Amino acid sequence: MTVSSERMTIDLLDPALYQRNPHDVWSWMRANEPVYRDEKNGLWGISRHADVMDVERRSMVFSSAGVYRAVFSPGESNMIAQDDPRHRQQRMLVQPQLTRAGVATRTEEIRSLVAELVDEAIEKGHFEVVDMIAGQLPARLTSRLLGFPEEMWPHLKSWSERLMRTDMRERDPEVMAEFIEANREFIGAMTPIIGEVAACPRNDFMSIWTHARIDGKPLPPESIVHEVGLFIAGGAETTRTAISHGLRAFCDHQDQWEELAKNPELADSAVEEVLRWVTPLNNFFRMALTDDVIGGQPVRAGDRVIMLYPSANRDEAVFDKPFEFDIHRHPNPHLSFGFGTHLCVGANLARLVLTTVFSELAQKAKNLTPISEPDVEANIFARAVKSFTLGVTPR
Numbered sequence: 001m002t003v004s005s006e007r008m009t010i011d012l013l014d015p016a017l018y019q020r021n022p023h024d025v026w027s028w029m030r031a032n033e034p035v036y037r038d039e040k041n042g043l044w045g046i047s048r049h050a051d052v053m054d055v056e057r058r059s060m061v062f063s064s065a066g067v068y069r070a071v072f073s074p075g076e077s078n079m080i081a082q083d084d085p086r087h088r089q090q091r092m093l094v095q096p097q098l099t100r101a102g103v104a105t106r107t108e109e110i111r112s113l114v115a116e117l118v119d120e121a122i123e124k125g126h127f128e129v130v131d132m133i134a135g136q137l138p139a140r141l142t143s144r145l146l147g148f149p150e151e152m153w154p155h156l157k158s159w160s161e162r163l164m165r166t167d168m169r170e171r172d173p174e175v176m177a178e179f180i181e182a183n184r185e186f187i188g189a190m191t192p193i194i195g196e197v198a199a200c201p202r203n204d205f206m207s208i209w210t211h212a213r214i215d216g217k218p219l220p221p222e223s224i225v226h227e228v229g230l231f232i233a234g235g236a237e238t239t240r241t242a243i244s245h246g247l248r249a250f251c252d253h254q255d256q257w258e259e260l261a262k263n264p265e266l267a268d269s270a271v272e273e274v275l276r277w278v279t280p281l282n283n284f285f286r287m288a289l290t291d292d293v294i295g296g297q298p299v300r301a302g303d304r305v306i307m308l309y310p311s312a313n314r315d316e317a318v319f320d321k322p323f324e325f326d327i328h329r330h331p332n333p334h335l336s337f338g339f340g341t342h343l344c345v346g347a348n349l350a351r352l353v354l355t356t357v358f359s360e361l362a363q364k365a366k367n368l369t370p371i372s373e374p375d376v377e378a379n380i381f382a383r384a385v386k387s388f389t390l391g392v393t394p395r
């Protein structure tokens with residue numbers, strides 16, 4: 001990509017910027033001003049892979065506490081809104097079920113659900129990807145994981161969509177009203193379940209949080225609500241985005257789709273490339289607790305930084321031919337799940353779900369053709385897809 005050196009003025013909180021997947025902008029930043037000063041929003045934009053890893057790695061200097069999204073959330077007490085050691089203590093409550101071995105116990109359960117959805121989707125030769133697979137599957141699995149009755153998945157899908165618009169709520173009263181309503185609805189739905197699991201423990205996360213003790217004390221009720229909210233948003237919307245944009249990428253690379261169909265052992269590296277290529281989450285934020293330096297640029301205590309994952313994932317210093325989609329890419333140290341202490345706790349589950357979806361579809365369908373393009377919403381946080389219709393030929 002040819003990159004101009006004339007300074008760009010970039011509004012790093014402009015939803016329309018993210019909507020258009022602006023690799024021209026990210027390439028300019030990496031080449032000219034890798035730690036970019038966005039004066040309008042008082043942000044340092046971190047565009048290089050090494051600098052994103054540096055910020056993530058030094059979590060005691062670059063804090064998440066109440067500042068991990070564009071809109072501040074003081075008092076939020078799920079794991080991601082806190083720093084270590086409290087972050088770690090809360091994370092450890094659910095991590096055992098989400099290790100590689102932990103999620104492997106769900107392999108058959110996930111395979112049979114994916115097979116059912118794929119068979120139904122491809123039957124007519126075309127399907128609405130979000131409705132039939134990408135939105136439905138993670139919403140159902142997240143319902144199971146948290147302990148909601150599975151038939152509530154359409155609600156969970158809708159809560160997830162509205163919660164993921166968190167950064168837009170202060171600029172749009174309608175988004176704010178829908179955000180508050182989504183919170184009201186999921187808290188209403190979880191309250192009776194918390195009562196049930198308090199009396200009769202189960203293996204799901206709502207039960208684990210209800211019975212948890214940290215330093216001998218139970219998790220405060222508001223922390224349980226915040227953890228549930230985090231998993232609703234993080235568990236459902238992200239995998240949905242990876243499936244939707246990933247299938248769109250394969251429409252342009254039918255040769256690689258056929259290769260995947262013939263060699264199922266390519267599924268792992270194909271999924272890593274989908275994750276790099278799509279980068280479902282655009283960014284996370286941190287605040288410097290002390291004066292420091294990032295990539296040679298001094299920053300002051302109290303300064304905010306935004307880590308630009310889509311940019312890091314196309315960094316030519318790390319990836320050979322970063323603008324080529326290549327399911328054989330190895331190594332593939334993408335940062336789509338972040339890095340360091342807050343590294344996505346659901347990464348193993350997401351990987352299992354994605355390899356199952358792409359393998360199953362490649363085995364059963366060919367000739368992927370976009371009938372409508374992915375309808376990406378203007379959203380600072382995620383490359384959220386509202387709808388996408390795909391044509392296929394069943395094998």
Ligand code: HEM
Binds near residue numbers: 230234335337341
């Ligand atoms: C393709 C799918 C997914 C992507 C791209 C993704 C991406 C991310 C990213 C970038 C972070 C922040 C990492 C950081 O700050 O360094 C994160 C954190 C997190 N994710 Fe995911 N995620 C995905 C799937 C999931 C799933 C399936 C779950 C739940 C089952 C989940 C739950 C979480 C939680 C709870 C955190 C906070 C972790 C912490 O603070 O320690 N994610 N995710």
